[in-house]
Amino acid sequence: MADVLKVTTPLSGYDNSTIKNNPQAGQDVQIQNPVDPSKVTRGDNRTNSGGDGEQQLAFQYRSNFGTFLSMVKNVPDLSKVLADIFFQGEEMLTGGVMGEEAAKRIASFFKAAQMNEEDLLPFLKEQAEASVRFSGGIFDRLRSAMADTNSVDLKADILNFIKKFNDMSSGKHILNDIFRTIKDMENYVFKQTKEQMEELLKELDLSAGEGDTAHNSTLLKEKILPFLGRYIAMNHDMGTIRDKISLLTVLMSRYENGDKEEVMQAFSKLTGYQGFRKFFGGMTVDEFGHLLSQVDMDQAAGKNEWADKFLDFLRTGVSGGTGLENKQMFHQMLQSLLLSESVYMPLLHLAFPVDINGKKLFSEMWIDPDEEGSSTQAGVKRVARIFVKFDIRDLGQFKLLLLYGENTAALQLYYPENMKKSEGNIQKGLKAILEKYHFRIENLYLQAGGGPNSPVEVFPKIQERKNSVDVRI
Template identity: 25%
Template sequence: MPENLRITAPVPNSDGILKPNPSAQSSPVEPMEPARVNRPNAQDQNTDSASLNLLLGKNSVFGKFIQQLRQTPALSETLGKLLFTAVRKMEASPSSLPESSVLRELASGLTAEQEDLVKSLISQQKGSSLFSGPLFQLLGRISEQAGDPQLDLRVASFLKAFDGFFSVKDTTAAIASNLDRIGRQIPAGDAKQLALLAEKLNTADPERLLGSNLNLLKKEILPFLSAYVSKSSDYGEMRETISLLLQNASILNISSRENLEAQYRRLVSYCDRRVGEPMLRLMRSFYEEAVSPERGKTENHFFRSLVSLLSQGGGSDAPETDKAVYADISRSLLLDNSVYMPFTHILLPAVVQGRFLFAQIWIEKKGSREEERAPAGRTAEPIRLYLTFTIQDLGYFEARVELTGKKVDLALSCPEKLLAKRGPIASSLGQILVKNGLASGDIRLSCCEKPEVPDLIVRKIMERKRTVDVTI
């Protein structure tokens, strides 16, 4: 953006703080970890070991991810219990939650027909990446075949513009939230002036009024904050919030339809002499489909309510003791979208036949390179997915599913009291698979003595620590 906001006040040197300290001593030498030192004539043997130590170091990004993953309670312990409590309250007394309660809206969306549950799962699967669909599959194939860094840069610019264009509403809402938070972190007089400016920000129809919102930010709000920072010595949380505001403002600055069209034309122009006309026709057709108004019409009611609930920190009707629960839910959802997560995580909370159900499904991601390494003629690797679900009044279940073609192998762990009905349960599961066009393979039932899938998920993450997924 042409206007820069200076967020660091100048530091005076009148007190001699820039002069060397004559009494300063050199810092003691820290002991070096032998595993990270390349020994003579052993560099090749130690390359993998050194890389592994660097990746798994406690201060590495991956190490922090694993540490946070293990410290954060599972969603079944936070979101599941929160929803179960809300359902119980509504069953006992419908008036226990106010009509305007976000938690009530979330709980009311759990009662759904079977078709709606399937639509919810499909919606989550397709929506696991913004860049899903034939256009992005085609761009990935073109980029892989070309091996051209300049092409990759143009693809990246197009993806950034595409992301910004379809996120205008969310970005504008985030900017409004940033301004509200800054208003609570600065003196009352300045906060009042900022509130008057923030009222001019249009959040009802941000796509149509993108230009006016940008002008407001560039010409009024950011200069006002720049003047405040220049005259104050406020180095508190306000500075961090301003940094978030600037980041969101920079995203909004490249989110126009004009910028998206410009980046698309730039990409097509570069590809014009590098790919054939049939490929260009496909690209144009897929682009029109990707930016059509129909794209944004499908909406998951549950997740819209969940995001609204989390953005309010639990809402005004939630007790203070629940704040940590909402923080844990938010952290879990963020970890699910980490580049280190080799699974697509799908949630299925619902009230089925009068019983509350909270299910989680982890589907292993498979990259095209893994598929290419499979020898010709060899049976394709099965698609693996893992389920955990809790059914009200029945207990906790786990399932491991392997899908090879249309054949399904299923291992189900259930509460001990259901093992007496092992035969009918296995038969019913087989019939369900056949009814849905699948072939029933090996179906095994066992007693679920303790949860195993959460530990298995962590082990799978550790096994694929060098595989980074960069879908958004």
């Protein structure tokens, strides 16, 4: 602890007459580290790193959001990494060392990427719709209720309902994650314990439907979790299995939260709000239950056949199935994808490689369909901002920025420098495409090379929280 008073204590005891003068006192009467009232700083005018403005220490006290911004700017370019793998094809990944199961997954992914020109637009629509978890009449009305009300309680209960619905629609996926987590734990326990865990897992009903969680939740809470707790207590195992139990408890909580009765009760609570009834009328809980029975839970959970094959492709690479030399590249791809799905990322993110009639390209796009605010609010004009990066084999990387609204439209295209002589043809082709689809553009700008690399450079909304108070726990 710092010696604030700058005094010394004699060996003989606390005698006021023997207190020595501070040798630093009186040398400089000027105030050290004066505080600038125009800025919010520490009391001693030090920076967050513990030094002054000219002396920065290596360790930084950064907020969660600040870390997110730094990662977005520095994360490996998914377009570059995945395009390299996709363009080189299966030969680059197999090399004669891949197992049969891994080879099937890789081949299935490359086959799913093959399509014709007329298949591309439906494919894009399918991927965009699968990325929107909450769509349909019920959620449109919930958005309207959220935008219209000033009640904090109503907004909190709407979000609570959505959370429960989300966990219910993802019930099968969460249950499979629970099963895989427990199976993975078997690799870290003794043989006798492993056999006991396998017997307990046989009681887990993997065929249970979404919302039907009672049996499995009881089994997990009353048998499996206590059994694992006793194992750790008896063997003092504080290693990997203890960390996996932490993950298991989170999954169990989500699974139980998705019980159908919980969802119905959350909806029943909403019917007590006048702001809710304004958009839902006199809809009863029974009527809502009837609507719920007609919902496609696979679609609500974001299930998508192409995405599943893409995930199998990533799992194979991350686990080393495509060779240890490629493992790091798959880790970089996974890191980039997860970052784009962060709670701090207020954008729709799509990434997909396609093989159109033998021509391979990889595209990644970020979409803000309503950058001016909430489209549910009356009088608010909707403006969409889109940032696309696409890499075409043998040509290079393109970057496209599109701002489109009721009264404003602008398009910027940055193309590879080796195509500079073809700029006239590119411009002519773009105009033809825009006219074909009745897309009115007031400003069209083309440039060879350059352009933004990160969505942070394109979407100011990402940094909206930059000036708010945020802490790291």
